[in-house]
Amino acid sequence: MSVPTRRSAVLSVLTLIGTLAVPIMAAEPAFASGPLRTHAAARGKFIGYAAANGPLSSEAAYRNIAATEFNQVTAENAMKWDATEPSDNNYTFSNADAIVSFAQANNQAIHGHTLVWHSQTPSWVQGLGASAMRTAMQDHISRVVGRYANSVATWDVVNEVFNEDGTFRSSFWYNTLGQSFIADAFRYARAADADAKLCINDYNVEGINAKSTAMYNLVVSLRNQGVPIDCVGFQAHLAVQYGFPNLQANIERFAALGVDVRITELDVRIPLPADSNEITAQNTYYRNVITACNNVARCTGVTIWGFTDKHSWVPGTFPNEGQALIYDANYGVKPAYTAVHDALAGGPPPVDTTPPTTPGTLTASGVTSSSVTLSWGASTDNVAVTGYDILQNGAVRTTVSGTSATVSGLSSSTAYQFAVRARDAAGNTSANSNTVSITTLPGGGGGGCSAVATVQTQWSGGYVIQPVTVTNTGTSQTTSWTVTFTLPSGHAIVGSWNAALTVSGQTVTARNMPYNGTLGPNASTTFGFQVSRPTGSTSVPSGYTCAV
Numbered sequence: 001m002s003v004p005t006r007r008s009a010v011l012s013v014l015t016l017i018g019t020l021a022v023p024i025m026a027a028e029p030a031f032a033s034g035p036l037r038t039h040a041a042a043r044g045k046f047i048g049y050a051a052a053n054g055p056l057s058s059e060a061a062y063r064n065i066a067a068t069e070f071n072q073v074t075a076e077n078a079m080k081w082d083a084t085e086p087s088d089n090n091y092t093f094s095n096a097d098a099i100v101s102f103a104q105a106n107n108q109a110i111h112g113h114t115l116v117w118h119s120q121t122p123s124w125v126q127g128l129g130a131s132a133m134r135t136a137m138q139d140h141i142s143r144v145v146g147r148y149a150n151s152v153a154t155w156d157v158v159n160e161v162f163n164e165d166g167t168f169r170s171s172f173w174y175n176t177l178g179q180s181f182i183a184d185a186f187r188y189a190r191a192a193d194a195d196a197k198l199c200i201n202d203y204n205v206e207g208i209n210a211k212s213t214a215m216y217n218l219v220v221s222l223r224n225q226g227v228p229i230d231c232v233g234f235q236a237h238l239a240v241q242y243g244f245p246n247l248q249a250n251i252e253r254f255a256a257l258g259v260d261v262r263i264t265e266l267d268v269r270i271p272l273p274a275d276s277n278e279i280t281a282q283n284t285y286y287r288n289v290i291t292a293c294n295n296v297a298r299c300t301g302v303t304i305w306g307f308t309d310k311h312s313w314v315p316g317t318f319p320n321e322g323q324a325l326i327y328d329a330n331y332g333v334k335p336a337y338t339a340v341h342d343a344l345a346g347g348p349p350p351v352d353t354t355p356p357t358t359p360g361t362l363t364a365s366g367v368t369s370s371s372v373t374l375s376w377g378a379s380t381d382n383v384a385v386t387g388y389d390i391l392q393n394g395a396v397r398t399t400v401s402g403t404s405a406t407v408s409g410l411s412s413s414t415a416y417q418f419a420v421r422a423r424d425a426a427g428n429t430s431a432n433s434n435t436v437s438i439t440t441l442p443g444g445g446g447g448g449c450s451a452v453a454t455v456q457t458q459w460s461g462g463y464v465i466q467p468v469t470v471t472n473t474g475t476s477q478t479t480s481w482t483v484t485f486t487l488p489s490g491h492a493i494v495g496s497w498n499a500a501l502t503v504s505g506q507t508v509t510a511r512n513m514p515y516n517g518t519l520g521p522n523a524s525t526t527f528g529f530q531v532s533r534p535t536g537s538t539s540v541p542s543g544y545t546c547a548v
């Protein structure tokens with residue numbers, strides 16, 4: 001057969017974008033109609049499917065959807081080693097060629113899956129000694145990548161090299177050749193096609209975890225060595241019972257390395273029989289994956305691992321689980337299709353109109369001349385409570401994330417009323433809690449203080465604030481003082497001295513110790529503390545406020 005060229009396919013896709021996307025978007029809201037590929041292309045992304053040769057050759061409904069809805073394809077099995085080189089130097093490309101032909105006829109970008117994997121590799125390879133195995137790998141990569149150099153745009157060069165804890169998988173590749181097989185595979189692939197984008201691919205690397213961090217570190221190391229690696233693939237075989245990973249943050253950290261990110265094998269399985277909550281969760285997972293990819297420029301697109309529940313690897317591998325794809329077994333669209341479609345098209349996301357429940361009983365304690373500590377019971381929400389508004393005399397004074405807070409900066413000998421309400425990400429707010437009334441203590445005549453903090457030292461994972469100098473700026477002696485400040489998200493106090501620190505949400509309250517609360521006018525004392533912070537964070541606390 002003749003293999004259509006990659007250049008002509010890319011030009012055709014661009015032509016398609018130019019001819020289809022603009023008129024549709026101008027004529028009506030983008031989300032109103034159009035196949036998935038139109039909306040993906042308008043974003044400069046791909047939406048793909050994994051092609052199975054059986055239905056591709058024998059089912060018109062399969063072919064019709066595959067051609068109409070997707071602008072990218074990955075061969076589900078046809079480009080794997082056992083399919084392309086079942087015995088030494090005996091190559092069979094008929095199934096791979098059939099997928100390439102269909103893709104080219106329908107202007108679809110082709111992703112090659114996969115060159116070096118511990119699975120679906122014939123036993124003749126697995127039994128080779130080190131030198132022969134490296135030669136076999138080089139020959140295989142050069143022959144397969146070379147054949148499709150003008151048609152396959154991107155390759156999974158190595159697949160699934162990590163264990164869940166981030167150590168290297170003890171595969172026959174690793175055990176025979178050591179870690180170097182990975183760099184070698186990428187170099188052989190680059191030698192066979194200077195233009196193809198070369199990827200590493202794995203599962204359970206969608207969120208930030210030990211496995212994805214190992215992959216991240218490997219990408220850094222390979223790039224530092226000049227190994228030609230261009231992209232990473234997150235397979236994304238998700239399951240509603242295991243929760244949704246922190247995908248976008250993970251995409252962003254890889255993108256910051258200068259590599260593309262692909263979602264390569266998306267499906268979302270459900271324990272059977274599926275109930276309506278699980279189907280809703282599945283829709284949300286599909287929508288969230290598309291949205292996360294939409295939100296990061298270097299995420300080039302999403303491939304769904306099949307598209308119809310009629311042909312899916314899931315039931316054969318996970319008994320009693322299934323319905324993982326976006327079309328049902330009769331080629332009818334499922335709500336998951338609509339979720340993918342609307343996320344690609346930019347249609348309105350589902351509107352959350354359910355407010356959180358009313359917070360539990362509000363109480364006040366620790367009243368001083370200038371502050372009060374409030375505590376209340378947590379609210380719940382159909383999605384998530386994102387914060388609590390503290391209402392001071394009926395107006396929102398501040399919003400906090402925890403269920404207690406110290407309100408400072410109050411006037412002495414003054415009556416105040418406080419209530420709290422919960423809010424969610426959509427802006428829905430609960431009913432107000434009960435109201436508490438307090439009167440601040442007398443100020444003792446012109447009380448006041450200041451707090452000035454100094455960053456003594458800092459490193460990537462933390463810092464020391466020392467000294468925080470507390471000065472009595474009033475005209476009479478104090479017997480106590482309170483300094484509040486805001487801790488950046490993700491930071492944690494690991495130690496303090498010369499003050500007692502309590503943390504509520506992002507608000508830290510530092511109170512004097514028994515021995516340093518008394519300060520005459522203009523007198524000062526100091527305290528300090530140490531904080532840990534996530535690697536990469538460079539922020540330090542802010543908003544130091546002192547009250548006596």
Ligand code: G3I
Binds near residue numbers: 077
């Ligand atoms: O083609 C033969 C058929 O002739 C035979 O009658 C039948 C009997 O079992 O087997 C058929 O081959 C099967 C092949 O799929 C094609 O359907 C293999 O047994 C079966 O093991 C193979 O499963 C594939 C699996 O990878 C192998 O590990 C799945 O289709 C494929 O979806 C799956 O894909 C992998 C990705 O490559 C990597 N990431 C995980 C993903 C899911 O496991």
